[in-house]
Amino acid sequence: MPTSANSNHPSRPEDLIGRLNSAHTPYEAKLKALRDLKNQIIGNRTKKLVFLKLGAVPSVVSILSSAAAPQDGGGGNREFHESVLIQSAAAIGSFACGLDEGVKAVLDAGAFPLLMSLISHLNEKVVDAGARSLKLIYQSKLAPKYDFLQVKNMEFLLSLLNSKNEKVTSLGASIITHSCQTAAEQQALSGAGVIKRLVCLLGGSINQKDASLESLAAMVKGNPEVASKFMGPENGRALGVVIELMKDKYPRTRLLASMCLISIRNTSTSYLQDLGIKSALVLVLLELLDDPGQVGDEAPFVLSGLVTEKEDMQKIAFDANVINKFCEHLTAGSFQTKRLQGIFLALSDLCSKLECCRDRLLDLQVLNIVTEALAHDSAEVRAAACIFFKNVSRSVKNLSAGQFMNEAIAVPLVQLLCDSRTSVQYLSSLFWIFRYGYAIEHYNAVTIYLAVGISRLMKNEVAALGAISNVVVNFMARKSVFMECGGVKQLVQLTKSMESAIRVNAVWALKNLVFHLSNRCKEEILLELTSTTLVSLINDPEASVQEQALGLIRNLVDGTLNSIDCVFGEDGELLHAIGRKMRRSTSKVEVQIQGMYALSNVASGNELHKEAVMNQLLPQAVDDKETLLVKFLQSSDSRLRTATLWAIINLTYPSSPNTCHRVNKLWNAGIVSQLKNMVNDPCLDVKLRAWTAVGQLMMYGDAST
Amino acid sequence: MPVRLVEASSPSQVSGTTHGNTLPQPCSLLSVGQAFSGTQNVSSLQKDEAWRVNVRIQGCDLDHGYLCGTMEALNVPMADTPVVTFWEGEIVDTKNYTFFTGKWGATVTGLGIMSRVEDDIKHWTKFPSFPPLLSQVEADGGKSLDLSNYPYVFMRWKEQYFVNVGTDCGLTIAGFYYVCFSCSDGSINGFYYDPNSSPFQKLELKSTNDGRSGFSFSTYELQ
Numbered sequence: 001m002p003t004s005a006n007s008n009h010p011s012r013p014e015d016l017i018g019r020l021n022s023a024h025t026p027y028e029a030k031l032k033a034l035r036d037l038k039n040q041i042i043g044n045r046t047k048k049l050v051f052l053k054l055g056a057v058p059s060v061v062s063i064l065s066s067a068a069a070p071q072d073g074g075g076g077n078r079e080f081h082e083s084v085l086i087q088s089a090a091a092i093g094s095f096a097c098g099l100d101e102g103v104k105a106v107l108d109a110g111a112f113p114l115l116m117s118l119i120s121h122l123n124e125k126v127v128d129a130g131a132r133s134l135k136l137i138y139q140s141k142l143a144p145k146y147d148f149l150q151v152k153n154m155e156f157l158l159s160l161l162n163s164k165n166e167k168v169t170s171l172g173a174s175i176i177t178h179s180c181q182t183a184a185e186q187q188a189l190s191g192a193g194v195i196k197r198l199v200c201l202l203g204g205s206i207n208q209k210d211a212s213l214e215s216l217a218a219m220v221k222g223n224p225e226v227a228s229k230f231m232g233p234e235n236g237r238a239l240g241v242v243i244e245l246m247k248d249k250y251p252r253t254r255l256l257a258s259m260c261l262i263s264i265r266n267t268s269t270s271y272l273q274d275l276g277i278k279s280a281l282v283l284v285l286l287e288l289l290d291d292p293g294q295v296g297d298e299a300p301f302v303l304s305g306l307v308t309e310k311e312d313m314q315k316i317a318f319d320a321n322v323i324n325k326f327c328e329h330l331t332a333g334s335f336q337t338k339r340l341q342g343i344f345l346a347l348s349d350l351c352s353k354l355e356c357c358r359d360r361l362l363d364l365q366v367l368n369i370v371t372e373a374l375a376h377d378s379a380e381v382r383a384a385a386c387i388f389f390k391n392v393s394r395s396v397k398n399l400s401a402g403q404f405m406n407e408a409i410a411v412p413l414v415q416l417l418c419d420s421r422t423s424v425q426y427l428s429s430l431f432w433i434f435r436y437g438y439a440i441e442h443y444n445a446v447t448i449y450l451a452v453g454i455s456r457l458m459k460n461e462v463a464a465l466g467a468i469s470n471v472v473v474n475f476m477a478r479k480s481v482f483m484e485c486g487g488v489k490q491l492v493q494l495t496k497s498m499e500s501a502i503r504v505n506a507v508w509a510l511k512n513l514v515f516h517l518s519n520r521c522k523e524e525i526l527l528e529l530t531s532t533t534l535v536s537l538i539n540d541p542e543a544s545v546q547e548q549a550l551g552l553i554r555n556l557v558d559g560t561l562n563s564i565d566c567v568f569g570e571d572g573e574l575l576h577a578i579g580r581k582m583r584r585s586t587s588k589v590e591v592q593i594q595g596m597y598a599l600s601n602v603a604s605g606n607e608l609h610k611e612a613v614m615n616q617l618l619p620q621a622v623d624d625k626e627t628l629l630v631k632f633l634q635s636s637d638s639r640l641r642t643a644t645l646w647a648i649i650n651l652t653y654p655s656s657p658n659t660c661h662r663v664n665k666l667w668n669a670g671i672v673s674q675l676k677n678m679v680n681d682p683c684l685d686v687k688l689r690a691w692t693a694v695g696q697l698m699m700y701g702d703a704s705t
Numbered sequence: 706m707p708v709r710l711v712e713a714s715s716p717s718q719v720s721g722t723t724h725g726n727t728l729p730q731p732c733s734l735l736s737v738g739q740a741f742s743g744t745q746n747v748s749s750l751q752k753d754e755a756w757r758v759n760v761r762i763q764g765c766d767l768d769h770g771y772l773c774g775t776m777e778a779l780n781v782p783m784a785d786t787p788v789v790t791f792w793e794g795e796i797v798d799t800k801n802y803t804f805f806t807g808k809w810g811a812t813v814t815g816l817g818i819m820s821r822v823e824d825d826i827k828h829w830t831k832f833p834s835f836p837p838l839l840s841q842v843e844a845d846g847g848k849s850l851d852l853s854n855y856p857y858v859f860m861r862w863k864e865q866y867f868v869n870v871g872t873d874c875g876l877t878i879a880g881f882y883y884v885c886f887s888c889s890d891g892s893i894n895g896f897y898y899d900p901n902s903s904p905f906q907k908l909e910l911k912s913t914n915d916g917r918s919g920f921s922f923s924t925y926e927l928q
Contacts, residue, residue, distance in 0.1 A: 396764030466928045515925040558923035604919030650919030688889045
């Protein structure tokens with residue numbers, strides 16, 4: 001038989017919400033229900049989601065709204081209303097804490113302005129509750145952007161920063177961290193004297209220190225002027241204080257102090273460049289890696305920010321045995337997703353430029369762990385594993401040893417392409433369906449989510465393609481492993497993607513795969529790719545795709561003599577396409593260089609090949625006085641001059657039967673005089689080839705009249 | 706008849722601190738994918754012997770003075786198949802590496818063995834293109850030379866591991882090669898240095914082209 005509800009048991013969510021909503025519930029009972037709700041959801045994500053679904057947030061916000069309205073009576077009534085304000089604000093803050101769905105619900109329900117109004121309340125506890133909840137909202141990207149450039153807003157922000165209330169000042173700093181993004185905003189804040197105030201907060205409570213460190217980092221980021229103001233005399237020993245905070249007893253403070261210093265370092269090469277501080281930063285972050293919580297999860301990301309693109313920092317980290325430490329963590333056991341992603345990304349950054357780092361990584365035998373991660377549940381971890389492979393396989397020495405070309409790595413990489421291609425296609429279809437099939441009020445939210453989803457998938461796809469591009473350079477004969485896993489089919493499909501970033505990376509991977517590939521494998525690839533696709537890639541709207549496609553053809557026709565016929569077949573369609581591309585005045589120089597090398601490689605073939613190339617470079621009916629050849633020979637880019645010279649050298653190669661005839665044509669086109677101008681070219685390679693070309697042409701005598 | 710190439714004047718000395726680019730410039734014939742073939746003379750007092758050798762360049766990083774590739778030795782008596790090794794090269798560019806092999810504040814280079822300055826000079830001098838540089842090299846290892854227009858590239862090549870045979874194949878890769886590459890025709894000359902082997906074993910290679918009537922160039926780019 002049902003028992004009456006025991007006040008010690010938590011109420012069922014539906015009952016609680018019922019009580020909150022009902023007009024008949026006495027006010028004291030509503031307060032109790034609010035407390036009950038708050039206690040149930042604190043630190044409990046599952047409960048939060050349950051209550052969210054039941055529409056708890058609008059109910060709580062409505063109560064907050066009533067309580068915040070001007071009240072009659074005083075004394076006990078006021079005290080009671082203040083309790084309601086505190087509890088409802090706290091509940092709202094809890095919903096928003098670390099939960100984007102909660103933040104969205106809270107904002108949609110109109111809580112924001114209500115919470116803001118609590119900041120100026122007379123009761124400190126109410127102020128605290130409001131400030132705390134707002135701060136929790138501001139930790140989310142979904143929080144409304146604060147417009148610092150409006151005078152009223154700046155004044156309000158300054159009042160927050162100057163408040164005597166610790167939570168209010170922290171809130172002010174959090175708003176800066178969240179919303180300060182552009183240089184104009186950084187300047188405006190700096191101009192309003194915010195830095196000085198933040199520097200004061202560095203000496204405050206933990207919350208104030210932490211909030212201040214984060215906001216200083218945001219203000220300084222990428223802005224040398226603001227950075228120098230921070231370092232300036234009017235801020236006293238600000239930098240020294242931050243450096244000291246790297247030794248603070250709280251891990252989070254140490255982490256944020258490091259982030260702040262890294263932000264300054266990355267903004268201007270004038271600061272924090274001595275070895276001492278660089279080493280200190282590495283060591284602090286290394287030690288923070290041992291923290292089992294959120295700080296330990298974030299430490300690798302912060303280390304990435306310190307070393308990315310900086311060879312000197314990577315060397316310092318290497319000397320401090322950072323790689324060993326990271327690998328120890330990896331081999332110690334399984335991790336929560338974010339930390340694993342962070343470690344992979346940090347290791348990728350560390351081995352991006354230095355061979356010693358890659359060697360050390362490979363010696364420590366963690367490849368199998370990263371290989372497994374290529375099939376991890378989390379897309380972020382999979383992408384990070386791909387970036388790891390891309391960077392560690394920059395080691396030509398290990399590519400030569402066939403280190404990365406085996407089924408264990410090839411199969412999951414190909415699978416990633418397959419999966420994300422399907423997902424991108426699926427999401428893309430949904431995108432277009434929603435766009436045309438739904439009412440406009442649904443369009444924005446849904447398509448934004450889809451666009452974000454597609455963009456994330458594409459980033460993952462590009463990451464997988466990056467890794468594949470490098471591992472397929474593998475010099476040993478086992479390139480076919482990749483082909484046997486179905487990799488070529490996937491790459492070829494991706495060359496037809498609507499996204500240019502995908503197309504360019506897919507063609508790049510094919511180009512690298514074809515480098516020194518056997519003729520048999522080249523034929524297989526051509527069968528899958530087809531000449532028609534190659535022609536359309538040469539004519540792709542993006543120059544970067546054209547460049548990679550011509551590089552691919554260059555590699556296809558390199559090698560033994562019969563590789564040329566494999567590619568060009570009978571109708572010469574591809575050769576015509578290259579010739580046309582070369583003749584277009586709008587082609588970029590990188591495209592022209594690859595095209596000329598492709599033609600030059602063909603011209604190193606037999607008579608038929610040489611004649612075919614000649615017809616492309618010096619067509620029969622030449623109205624244009626300045627031929628393509630002369631134009632390219634006069635290019636300001638020495639690489640194009642060199643490529644063109646090789647084509648001429650090959651066309652006039654002495655041992656060929658019909659060389660004489662081609663030499664005549666070149667003389668008549670004025671090439672020889674152009675070449676003679678190049679024998680003292682400032683570029684040594686050009687000079688030497690010009691000499692060779694002149695020598696070959698002169699060998700057949702001056703045939704001009 | 707082919708026009709004689711006018712020899713470039715000797716590399717100039719760079720006065721004072723280095724300014725501008727004094728490093729060897731990129732050369733098409735010394736780039737990835739390029740192949741060379743010829744012989745290595747392995748004669749000893751007992752007999753005359755030469756192995757056919759094929760070399761291919763696989764990696765090239767001029768900023769760091771680094772080159773690498775494979776070397777394939779054919780008709781090696783102790784082996785059933787051609788023996789392939791992977792080698793790494795130091796390009797003498799006066800920035801990353803000088804003509805002195807072991808003289809780096811008395812630290813040992815990545816080549817793993819020390820050679821004395823006298824050995825260095827003795828070997829480099831055997832290349833006809835070296836004498837114009839000798840006096841500067843004797844003075845400071847060639848650190849102040851401007852090699853940007855010199856049509857020869859000097860290198861040291863060190864074989865790092867066997868690709869297709871075990872280390873018990875009876876062959877040694879303990880030494881290294883002093884190498885001179887000619888930018889104009891892609892020919893390579895080298896001398897093997899190993900205190901435990903016959904001295905001055907000569908490597909002579911020419912640029913090959915896979916049976917083509919001309920030169921072909923392939924490419925790859927690492928992301």
